[in-house]
Amino acid sequence: MGFNEDRKRYLAGLEDKTYFMLGDEACAYGAIFAGCDFFAGYPITPASEVAERLAEELPKAGGLCIQMEDELASMAAIVGASWTGGRSMTATSGPGFSLMQENIGYAIMTETPCVLVDVQRSGPSTGQATKPAQGDMMQARWGTHGDHNIIALSPNSAQECFDMMQECFNLADTYRTPVILLMDGEIGHIRESVTMPALSSIKPAARKMAKPGEDVFGGEELVPGITHYGMGQNVHVTGSTHKANGMRDVTTPHVHEALVKRIYNKIDDNREKIIRVEKDISQNGQSKIGVIAYGATARPSLGAVRAARDDGKNIDFMRLITIWPFARKQVAEFAKNLDMILVPEMNLGQISREIERFVNCKVVSVPKIGGVPHTVEEIYDAITEVAS
Template identity: 60%
Template sequence: MSARAAQLSTLAGARRFMLGDEAAAFGALFAGCSFFGGYPITPASEIAEAMARELPRVGGYYVQFEDELASISAVIGAAWAGARSLTATSGPGFSLMQESIGYAAMTETPCVVIDVQRSGPCTGQATKPAQGDLQQARWGTHGDHEIIALSPWSVQECFDLTLDAFALAERYRSPVILLMDGAVGHLREPLLFPTFREEMLAPRRRARPGELHFGGEPVPPMAQIGDGLDVHITGSTHRPNGIRDVNSEPVHDELVRRLCAKISDAREALTRVEHRHLEDARVAVVSFGATARPALGAVEAARRRGTRAGFLRLVRLWPFPGPALARLLGRVEKVLVPEMNLGQLNRELERVLDCEVVPLSKIGGVAHAQEEILEPLLEALR
């Protein structure tokens, strides 16, 4: 039995009261994470601390680097050398990592970046939660690209979605963002551990000699460093054999369109939303992450008063599940959008829905109270 299986099997079925940050770290361990490169930052430091403690116990390597630029770079290097690799940060660090997240997208490097969002811009309210990185996760790096981003709303989901993130990173050979927020990261709730099985380890499709590993199919197999295939990995525009070619229009066009299409064409398969009471809903509350908790509370409270309120939350944020939302919300008259930013989800919803979309933005570092959503919801239902 591997060190990982030996350690994690002791947790089978255990119920633990833990932080969202710690739950994410354990999700990474179950997914086979073998390298963590990080730099301390509130409110993500508890992920690094949990990884520093637990990762060596399953035979993996934790390194604290000199900054976030180095952390994400080492995470990508480690991935090419065979690791399932992870870094965790918050807004300011996430901003610093953007260039190399673009490198990971361009070189099709599977890796997971956790951003435990805090109040910005800049240093903002460093210890307070926010959801202001929704669009940064999508558009933070320069140039055309697609990204996969997930958003947990509970401690249990911090574990579950981290596991999911590693699998998606390998499946699509892409960086995957776990967009947590400080409210969920710093929450303690019960976490139920699953029984560890080898199938949970994110599988990597490897290239055989002669196979193209930077083209030829939507998601090509990966040739790792050390495989003896003389792999050439570059963030510059490259041909399907990996060799740099920065002057050819068709080479760039084909590469970047394929990189985008491999994710955007899988939009439906990648869609994960959770909803309640939409069958007869007149007004729906649509949210994500921590904010979806008081949002659902408000919808349930409105329902108890005999109203036709509905609820939907995005479990996966990017690629944006526009078609699914249009289907599920096609009959509602109005959508309310509570979020801890000034309308970043609202903007996307306006783009894909025909009905009226009303922002319920809140900033300042305090999550929405149920009442703050219930009141406008009842008003809208009147």
């Protein structure tokens, strides 16, 4: 972890400059700035450019990039790489994300820090392979079986694709868990300006290491220290229910309960530290209508909100930056004085139903599928329809 000489030399050539690049490419460079050591993946539209760019650039920065035989193997490879002490990641889209689910569960159960990028495309199945969507919101949350928590972030610009890779790796290492960058094909495939920061401003979070002989899967803390292969400690890493020392115990009820609850709670109890939202509240505080959006959809949504304000309507806006854990407290607070919340998203209402669970006002889904993002006008019309 951290930057070796190869990495420093490589990043010195990029730092502190502005580029014009794809969201996918920004994600790849963001990963290198975040100290990603290892990428394993299998190409798929619209995520291929993440792998392409990393295949070209990561070795120059002293990292390793492998094209695996499929997405099952890719996910397995990044789990293994993480246990050697590296920051590891993969990138895929819907069909590949489905194939990764089993090993995401394995990463959760073995408390393996790693990052997955899902550049969402239109599904189910192969769907509209080249068209964007936001249809994996719930798959990111519940795609793998069993009780668990997950961290997922949603960028709304190429710049955020870059910046959030650092955040994803830091969260993964801080909470010893897989973290998902839940992009959409729209943001992945637009080119925008991306400013890469000065190297000196990068502060990768360090993994907490277990002391020699200390249990790697339990103890007093919600997030136990980890150890790495080759450090001399014998550790059993298993997806089966295990005791604090890693050894299997798949029959004792309290062993399972304690393990799964701790893994669940290490994210749940820290949700306020993890969650980020962005608000744009009408100045006079008189709004009765709000709009909540995320990812690509947040862009036309904010445009529509501002256009409606120009027409004299009071509308509040909130963008979910963290999707999971869900910002239930922030959403409830946002909804407190509202009569209605509109939720535009490029699916048939996945997050609108989640919002509904935490507010007392009416929630109106503004869905759009088919591979074309909402226009400002469409969301503006949805606002005026309910505001009149």
